[in-house]
Amino acid sequence: MRATSLPLPPAQAQTKQPIHQDIDALIREKETLLSLIRATSQVRNIQDLITLFSKKIKGQDHHYDYAQLVLLNRQDQSNLSGITERMNTLLKNNDEAHLNAVYLVNIQAELLQYISKATSPVVVHLDPASKNPGKEINQKTTKTTGSSLDKSLEDFITQFSVTANKGQMEDCLIMELKAKDHLIGLLLIHTCLPSGFPKEFSLLTEEIAPLITSALLNIMDHEQILQKSWEESFLLAFSSGIAAVRTQEDLSEVIYGSLKKLSMVRAYFIRLIDATDRYLLPFIHDKEAFYTKEAKFEQLLRKKISIKEGISRNVLQAGGPLNIDFRQEVENGTQDPYLEFWKMLGEEKSGFSKITGIPLSVGQKNIGILWVITEKIDNRLLEGISAQIAIAISNIKANEEILRKESEKATLLSLSQEMAALRDRNDLFQKFYSKVTTVLNIEEFGMVLLDQEKKTYKIIIDQAATFARLHPGQEAVLEMEFQASDAVFQRIASSTEPVYFDVATLSGLPDMPAYVHFWKAIHLRQVAAVPLKVGGEVIGAAFFHVDPVTKTPAYSALLQAVSHQLAVAISNIRSNEQVLQYKQMLEQENVQLKEEINSLYNFSEIIGSGEKMQEVYRLIRLVATTNSTVLVLGETGTGKELIARAVHNASPRKNKLMVKVNCAALPTNLIESELFGHEKGAFTGAVERRIGKFELANGGTIFLDEIGEMPLETQVKLLRVIQEREFERIGGKTPIKVDVRIIAATNRKLDIEVNEGRFRPDLYYRLNVFPIHLPPLRDRKEDLEALTWYFVRKYSKRTGHQIKTIATGVFKELRSYHWPGNIRELEHLIERSILLMDGGVLKQVQIPLGQAKNAEQRPVAGQGLNPGQHDMVPTSEKMTLKNMEAEHIVKVLKICQGKIAGVDGAAALLGIPATTLHSKIKKLDIKKVDYLD
Numbered sequence: 020m021r022a023t024s025l026p027l028p029p030a031q032a033q034t035k036q037p038i039h040q041d042i043d044a045l046i047r048e049k050e051t052l053l054s055l056i057r058a059t060s061q062v063r064n065i066q067d068l069i070t071l072f073s074k075k076i077k078g079q080d081h082h083y084d085y086a087q088l089v090l091l092n093r094q095d096q097s098n099l100s101g102i103t104e105r106m107n108t109l110l111k112n113n114d115e116a117h118l119n120a121v122y123l124v125n126i127q128a129e130l131l132q133y134i135s136k137a138t139s140p141v142v143v144h145l146d147p148a149s150k151n152p153g154k155e156i157n158q159k160t161t162k163t164t165g166s167s168l169d170k171s172l173e174d175f176i177t178q179f180s181v182t183a184n185k186g187q188m189e190d191c192l193i194m195e196l197k198a199k200d201h202l203i204g205l206l207l208i209h210t211c212l213p214s215g216f217p218k219e220f221s222l223l224t225e226e227i228a229p230l231i232t233s234a235l236l237n238i239m240d241h242e243q244i245l246q247k248s249w250e251e252s253f254l255l256a257f258s259s260g261i262a263a264v265r266t267q268e269d270l271s272e273v274i275y276g277s278l279k280k281l282s283m284v285r286a287y288f289i290r291l292i293d294a295t296d297r298y299l300l301p302f303i304h305d306k307e308a309f310y311t312k313e314a315k316f317e318q319l320l321r322k323k324i325s326i327k328e329g330i331s332r333n334v335l336q337a338g339g340p341l342n343i344d345f346r347q348e349v350e351n352g353t354q355d356p357y358l359e360f361w362k363m364l365g366e367e368k369s370g371f372s373k374i375t376g377i378p379l380s381v382g383q384k385n386i387g388i389l390w391v392i393t394e395k396i397d398n399r400l401l402e403g404i405s406a407q408i409a410i411a412i413s414n415i416k417a418n419e420e421i422l423r424k425e426s427e428k429a430t431l432l433s434l435s436q437e438m439a440a441l442r443d444r445n446d447l448f449q450k451f452y453s454k455v456t457t458v459l460n461i462e463e464f465g466m467v468l469l470d471q472e473k474k475t476y477k478i479i480i481d482q483a484a485t486f487a488r489l490h491p492g493q494e495a496v497l498e499m500e501f502q503a504s505d506a507v508f509q510r511i512a513s514s515t516e517p518v519y520f521d522v523a524t525l526s527g528l529p530d531m532p533a534y535v536h537f538w539k540a541i542h543l544r545q546v547a548a549v550p551l552k553v554g555g556e557v558i559g560a561a562f563f564h565v566d567p568v569t570k571t572p573a574y575s576a577l578l579q580a581v582s583h584q585l586a587v588a589i590s591n592i593r594s595n596e597q598v599l600q601y602k603q604m605l606e607q608e609n610v611q612l613k614e615e616i617n618s619l620y621n622f623s624e625i626i627g628s629g630e631k632m633q634e635v636y637r638l639i640r641l642v643a644t645t646n647s648t649v650l651v652l653g654e655t656g657t658g659k660e661l662i663a664r665a666v667h668n669a670s671p672r673k674n675k676l677m678v679k680v681n682c683a684a685l686p687t688n689l690i691e692s693e694l695f696g697h698e699k700g701a702f703t704g705a706v707e708r709r710i711g712k713f714e715l716a717n718g719g720t721i722f723l724d725e726i727g728e729m730p731l732e733t734q735v736k737l738l739r740v741i742q743e744r745e746f747e748r749i750g751g752k753t754p755i756k757v758d759v760r761i762i763a764a765t766n767r768k769l770d771i772e773v774n775e776g777r778f779r780p781d782l783y784y785r786l787n788v789f790p791i792h793l794p795p796l797r798d799r800k801e802d803l804e805a806l807t808w809y810f811v812r813k814y815s816k817r818t819g820h821q822i823k824t825i826a827t828g829v830f831k832e833l834r835s836y837h838w839p840g841n842i843r844e845l846e847h848l849i850e851r852s853i854l855l856m857d858g859g860v861l862k863q864v865q866i867p868l869g870q871a872k873n874a875e876q877r878p879v880a881g882q883g884l885n886p887g888q889h890d891m892v893p894t895s896e897k898m899t900l901k902n903m904e905a906e907h908i909v910k911v912l913k914i915c916q917g918k919i920a921g922v923d924g925a926a927a928l929l930g931i932p933a934t935t936l937h938s939k940i941k942k943l944d945i946k947k948v949d950y951l952d
Contacts, residue, residue, distance in 0.1 A: 062234035066109060071234060072118040083210045083220075085119040087179050088196075088235070090204040092123050122179060126205075130171050134193060135202065140221050140228075141193040143176050179207060190215040194224050196232040206231055246397075253280070254403045261411045265418055270411050271303045278305075278404070283393045285371055286310075289379070290324065290331075291387035291412065294571050298323035299331055302387065302412070310364060319360050329355030334376035334388050340398040345372045377401055379409040386412060420573075431580055438588035459574075459581065461563050463543070465534075466551070467501070467508075468559035468589070470753070475500045476508060476559060477752065478534065496537045498752070505532050511548045512557045517578045519570055520546045545570075549582035553590040561585055596708075603710040607678075625661055626809050627802040631794040635662065642789045643669035648741065650726075650786045651764040653793030655927045656843030659764035660724060662791060666762060667720040675719030678712045683725035684921065690733050692749055695740075701750025713746060713757050720760045726786065727767035727778060728932075734779045741785045761786070766930055796838040796845060803833050806842060810849035811861060820853050826862045836866050839907075840928040844914060847923075867910045905943040908936070912950035 062068055072086055090103065106121040134141055176191045194206040206228060210216060260273035278284045288304035301320045310316050324331055330348065334341045345361050357374070371392050379387040389405050467476045478497050501508070507525070511518050525531060526539040538546060543564050551559040561582050565574075625632070642649055643666050651659040660679065667677040685693050696711030712721055723729075729737065740746050745756045763786050772778035796803070807825065815822045838844055852864045908929070915925040919940075920933035929936060939945075 056230060062237045068106075068234055068238060069109065069113060069118055071231075082212060083192075083208045083216075085209050087119050087207040087209070088121040088204060089126075089179065089207060090121065090123045090235075091202065092125050120179070126175070127171060129168065130175060131202065133168055133172070134195060134205070140224050141172075142216060142221070143172055143191045143193065144215070145173065145176070145180075145189045145191065176207065180209065192216050192221065192224060194228045196228060196235060198232050198236055203232065203235065250397070250400050250403065253277070253400070254407065257404060258407055261407045264411045264415065267303065267415060270408070270415060273411075274303065274408065275305070275307075278391070281396070281400075283396050284391055286392040288390050289387055289408070289412075290390070291379075292326060292385060293323070297326065299326055299388065308392075310360075313364065315360060315363055319356055322356055324356055329353060330357060330376065331355070331388060335378050335385055338378060340375055340377045340396075340401050342373060342375050342395070345374065375401065377405045379405055379412060381409050381413045386416075427577060427580075431584065434581070434584050435587075438584050438591070459563060459565070459577065461565055463564040465562040466559060466585070466589075467562075468551075469503060469557070474503055476503055477501070479559075479752075496533045499533055501532050501534075506530065507532055507535065507548075508560065511550050511560045514550065517575045517582075518548045519565075520548060522546060547575075547578055549578050551582060551586035551589060553586050558586065558589065599708070600710055600714075603708075604715050607710065607715050625658070625665060626805050627799060628805070629799045629801045631799050632802065635791060635793065638789075638791050639665050639669060642666060642791075644671065646760050648760070648786055648788045649762045650769075650788070650790045651762065651793065652769075652790055653764075653766060654795045654841055655766045655930055656841035657793040657795055658842055659766075659793060660722065662793060663720075663722045663724075663762040663764060667722075667760075670720070670760070672719050672760060676716060677720040677722055678716040679722045679724060680712050681724045681922065683728035687730050690730065691736065694733070695736065695746045696748040696751075698748050698750035701748070705750065708748075711746075711748065713740060713759055714755060716759045717757045718759075720762060723761065723763040725765060726763040727765040727769060727772055731777075731779065734782045738779065738782045738785060741782075766927075796841040800834050803845075804830055806845060807833065807849060810846050811853065814850045814853045818853055820856065821859050822853065822856075822861050823859045824861070826860060829861060829864050832866060833864060839911070840914060843923065844928065847914060867914065901943065904939070905945060908939060908943065909945060909950045912945075917947065917951045 062071060088106075103121045103123045110118060110120060176193070180189070180191075190210050190212075192208040192210075194208070195202060196204045196206055206224070208216075208224065257273070257277045260277065261270075264270045264273055274287065274289075278287050286305040286308035289302045290299035291302045292298070293300050300323060304311070304320070326332060326335055330341075330343050330353065333343075345358060348355070348358055349362065371394075373392075373394050375391045375393055375396055375398075377389050377391075378385045379389055386409060389401075389408055391401065466479055468479050469476045477500050503509075503512075506528075507520075522535070522538045522543050522545065526535050545565055547563045547565045547570075549561050549563075550557050551561055563578065625636075639662065649663070649666055651662050653659050664677060667673060680694065682690065692705075692709060692711070694712050696709045696714055697705050699705055699708050723737075736746065740757070740759075741761060744758065745754045747754055769778055769783050769787070773780045773783050796806075807830070811822055811825065814820075833845075840847070848864050848866065852861065855865065856862070908925070911925045911928050912919070915923060915928060918924045919926055919936055921927070924933065926933040926936040931939075
């Protein structure tokens with residue numbers, strides 16, 4: 020193939036003959052130019068340019084086969100891409116269009132320089148016989164012997180040739196299109212006439228080139244105006260929609276409604292940078308994209324993508340729109356979750372291979388990335404869209420933050436109100452868990468409290484306790500005491516902000532508390548700890564299992580606010596518990612005082628001045644000023660409680676309470692609760708917390724009457740109280756320290772009880788520190804007269820009888836009686852006698868018949884007397900032991916008016932358990948008619 024470029028000679032280089040010898044032709048030429056000038060001034064769009072070629076140029080008898088526009092693909096003319104596409108679309112649909120096509124290409128600089136130096140249009144003469152139109156330019160036959168420049172010119176023209184008549188020559192006229200000496204493109208006119216282009220046509224082309232350039236510039240300007248106007252309208256509409264956005268859902272609708280108007284956009288999605296500035300998290304995605312139905316899309320959606328890897332890093336570093344070719348990235352070996360997902364979809368299935376990403380920025384800070392799946396897009400438009408979206412997201416986040424803070428404030432206010440109203444720990448934990456787990460987005464939390472001395476602390480609640488029971492050996496952690504000096508608690512207590520612990524790291528350190536290893540066992544990752552303070556004083560700590568990404572200043576502030584509410588609530592509950600405790604103690608003290616006021620032994624002083632009582636007084640004086648444990652021994656009715664009270668009243672504890680406990684009168688299953696108290700819910704029927712007698716007697720004295728009747732299992736706990744001076748309520752976990760003096764009393768011989776296994780020897784030795792033996796009334800008959808007068812005055816006042824004197828025979832009769840019931844029996848007989856008498860003289864005391872005579876003749880064992888002493892009972896020599904026992908029981912029952920159990924019962928007078936007395940009554944066939952009137 021041979022190509023020859025033939026620059027036409029300039030007009031001054033021609034002969035002096037007229038260019039147009041025919042005047043009419045000259046006139047037509049001028050008219051054509053004028054018509055073209057008018058036409059080009061009116062060109063505004065592609066259709067006008069087509070009309071210009073079809074009617075104004077082709078229609079003036081200037082033959083050519085087709086024409087083409089080649090626009091230079093320059094950086095500052097990138098907007099021509101859309102123009103060329105729209106032009107070619109119209110040209111294909113217009114059969115009469117003589118402008119065949121418009122191209123946007125890159126031209127070699129050497130070739131452009133050659134064309135630019137030509138003083139007239141360049142005509143290239145081609146040999147169509149050697150062309151191979153169906154192949155690429157680099158596959159054409161190259162037989163030319165011309166220069167490489169000729170070859171480049173030939174190749175350049177051939178790539179745009181659309182017709183070639185075999186065996187004929189083809190000429191192509193190349194005309195520069197310049198605007199202010201700035202080359203914007205080339206006009207290519209093709210002809211298959213053997214004669215080629217006449218000189219007149221070439222000259223006409225020179226004349227019309229500026230007009231075509233002007234028309235093209237008009238189109239470009241008009242297209243730019245339209246494009247800019249459309250973009251402005253689009254961005255204005257988009258901005259209007261964005262302005263109304265308040266939520267993520269609103270933004271999603273606006274983006275969908277706007278981006279779907281852009282035909283080049285196939286799909287879109289947005290990821291935002293998280294609070295740690297490390298990962299991109301899903302925010303909004305096109306829900307109509309086909310790939311959303313893929314199972315792995317959900318995995319990609321949930322995946323945290325690092326901002327320092329893959330194509331996301333490239334986009335953020337670019338600072339503007341970045342076009343990414345998936346195929347090219349895969350060939351380059353780029354590792355990225357998006358590429359992996361694209362490969363999984365497959366090229367044919369996915370239907371796209373390019374994506375454009377642009378950072379979403381507010382100020383100088385990147386907040387995320389907008390991804391648009393498209394083959395190409397106007398970057399300027401995309402920048403405007405991304406700027407609006409970034410502002411909208413910033414507003415949404417600000418609005419969400421405002422709503423979050425308002426919600427937090429409302430929740431904290433609600434929590435504060437509920438916490439202030441709480442008075443019970445169980446209610447606190449339930450309320451706290453339901454509220455705070457929602458606010459903090461947590462599942463497990465725990466709390467520890469310091470003891471009163473602030474040396475140790477214990478776990479008082481742990482929502483992970485269920486896990487502890489699933490791990491052998493871990494449940495014991497919940498019951499342990501920990502030293503307040505350990506490294507974990509000290510770090511928490513010394514911090515003014517929440518402390519975040521990485522459990523894996525913490526568990527690897529030496530000397531860690533056991534609960535740290537428990538955290539690891541139940542797979543906790545990060546625990547936030549906050550000190551609980553009241554008035555600047557640390558009372559404990561709260562632990563929260565939090566997600567590592569939540570370690571933000573806002574979250575830490577929320578933790579502190581919640582912990583402050585919790586600390587105040589705990590303080591209020593503690594105060595309320597103390598108030599309730601004091602209230603219960605006052606109530607029980609009131610009951611105790613009333614009992615003392617109404618006590619049968621409400622003596623202003625102990626009555627008795629005999630030798631044996633003087634010994635008792637001496638012992639009271641010796642022991643009263645100490646804290647030693649006192650054991651009062653003596654028969655029933657001898658006044659052991661009165662002696663105990665005398666010891667208390669003479670001691671430094673006299674201004675505190677002396678609490679009385681009758682161990683024989685309490686049921687076995689309740690005696691422990693009575694002594695030590697219980698927590699609410701400790702057992703069936705424990706509907707509230709109960710303060711025990713020991714706690715009530717703190718600082719004072721506790722009198723354990725009938726200590727010999729205490730069950731063995733309770734004796735063990737009593738021994739601990741005596742030794743350690745502390746105890747725990749039933750159902751409680753915290754030891755309670757007490758300062759109590761113990762005075763015990765019994766009518767049993769405890770040494771015998773110990774030998775027979777009914778009383779613990781270690782407890783006996785603890786109680787028998789300072790024993791006081793009370794003599795029975797029969798051994799101190801010198802006090803009978805004083806005691807009789809005391810009871811006479813007491814019951815005379817109560818009954819209204821005015822007794823002025825007592826007959827002499829009464830005292831003689833009283834001294835003749837053996838007094839098995841001791842002082843209590845004397846009191847009852849005096850009361851009965853006063854009720855039965857008439858007048859002002861007590862002439863007779865209703866002593867049981869037959870008891871005064873021969874009162875000291877026969878000894879009776881089993882009365883609990885001191886060694887060497889014997890009780891004497893009157894009986895007939897012919898009376899059997901069984902009859903004698905039955906008669907004696909009947910007489911005692913009469914004295915007690917049929918009462919068997921209790922303080923004033925017959926069993927107490929006889930010195931035997933009530934169950935034993937019931938058995939004897941049944942065995943001896945004693946009927947109620949025998950002892951009841």
